[in-house]
Amino acid sequence: MFSRDIGIDLGTANVLIHIKGKGIVLNEPAVVAQEKHTGKVLEVGEAAYRMVGRTPGNIEVIRPLKDGVIADFDVTEAMLTHFINKIKVKGFLSKPRMLICCPANITKVEQKAIKEAAEKSGGRKVYLEEEPKVAAIGAGMDIFQPSGNMVIDVGGGTTDVAVLSMGDIVTAESIKMAGDKFDIAIQNYIKSKYKLLIGERTSEEIKINIATVFPKGRNEEIDIRGRDMVNGLPRTITVYSEEIEEALREPISLITQAAKYVLEHTPPELSADIIDRGVILTGGGAMIHGLDQLLAEELMVPVFLAEEPMNCVAKGTGILLENIDKVARRKIQ
Structure with a gap:
């Protein structure tokens, strides 16, 4: 069983995942519910979003991304791991290559944090692309x-x-x-x-x-x-x-x-x-x-x-995944 290349629109509000050859397979809120004192993750995505504003004192609902960048590294890693396990793209012995979108003007440190979180959640090789560029491709430009x-x-x-x-x-x-x-x-x-x-x-x-x-x-x-x-x-x-x-x-x-x-x-x-x-x-x-x-x-x-404006970035990652080897070559140069 081989792993598949995936594109991730890692948004502040939602995470969308596109599998090469399959299309968008996941669209869930970027929200995690965890126990306050132990940090144990209770729910992720849609189930966690339903808890917003309705939790008791011992549970906190976190949005691990703020303003397009990682605000809480460990929670982001837990969230990505959950989503990647959910879509079952890991092979028996191999991990997927990932193409992740980030805002245009983020710093090198912020880029590194996104890359590291993706690698720890199961990415073999992680490529970053600027969001407006991927959105334009996904919108058909x-x-x-x-x-x-x-x-x-x-x-x-x-x-x-x-x-x-x-x-x-x-x-x-x-x-x-x-x-x-x-x-x-x-x-x-x-x-x-x-x-x-x-x-x-x-x-x-x-x-x-x-x-x-x-x-x-x-x-x-x-x-x-x-x-x-x-x-x-x-x-x-x-x-x-x-x-x-x-x-x-x-x-x-x-x-x-x-x-x-x-x-x-x-x-x-x-x-x-x-x-x-x-x-x-x-x-x-x-x-x-x-x-x-x-x-x-x-x-x-x-x-x-654009048509389906919310899906443009995820669709754009899909188009870039078709040419992932060209993307990889360009990143190395």
């Missing part, structure tokens, strides 16, 4: 031609903006502002306006069901429950789309500024290509309502949401 392609990858922990040409990044910017920070902005807004405390699952629900970032882009409402800060009792309120648009203005403006910065530092020939081809939006955070319209208005270029 031909980045290997001498023409400009721009991608904005809004994940859970980071937003990567990059202009690519001839198979590599020309200009890029990576900011620690993405889906998780949207949730926090919503929580803070509800807290200051309604004096109501809500958990991260509730803010995620608001973001998915009624949030918009484009003024008057959506007109919906949702009833939410939380704890009243004044009397400490449970309370239900109704929240509207236009309020959430107001709550998200600041985090979204940072993404817009990053996109403008990248365009301003792009060679003019490539800028002309981007006007023709437009910008592709990928990543789970890109699915927030109205982001494509807002960016198109701000950047004055066409902006398109």
Whole structure:
């Protein structure tokens, strides 16, 4: 029994794994539940995510990745080992080669930590690729031609903006502002306006069901429950789309500024290509309502949401796995 090559989108919010020749076989939250005092891992992924905000004092639910990089090495290793065992890719005597995606501007130390965690979890050889590049490939962009392609990858922990040409990044910017920070902005807004405390699952629900970032882009409402800060009792309120648009203005403006910065530092020939081809939006955070319209208005270029934006990076790893030997050769040079 031989091992198989696998591609891993090691995200702050979700981990997606692509097996060469099989496609995406795993998509689970990057969450681990463990005993506080012993550090014993109790649940990983979906089962651990269901425990968020609902655990007793002796159990803690951890997100081992923060802002696209490893915050807790041991827990990340345990999580990766669990997922790799779950998909059964290890051979009797062999281990799989792994292609892992990381944010564009992370340090050498952060890259080394990702590599080490992957090797310890069962990788024979580990290759790292930059997330915006892999996302662009997964979104169907031909980045290997001498023409400009721009991608904005809004994940859970980071937003990567990059202009690519001839198979590599020309200009890029990576900011620690993405889906998780949207949730926090919503929580803070509800807290200051309604004096109501809500958990991260509730803010995620608001973001998915009624949030918009484009003024008057959506007109919906949702009833939410939380704890009243004044009397400490449970309370239900109704929240509207236009309020959430107001709550998200600041985090979204940072993404817009990053996109403008990248365009301003792009060679003019490539800028002309981007006007023709437009910008592709990928990543789970890109699915927030109205982001494509807002960016198109701000950047004055066409902006398109990729098909299955959340799967773009994992799909891109699949395409690169088909050419893993070329990738390996390039990394050695």
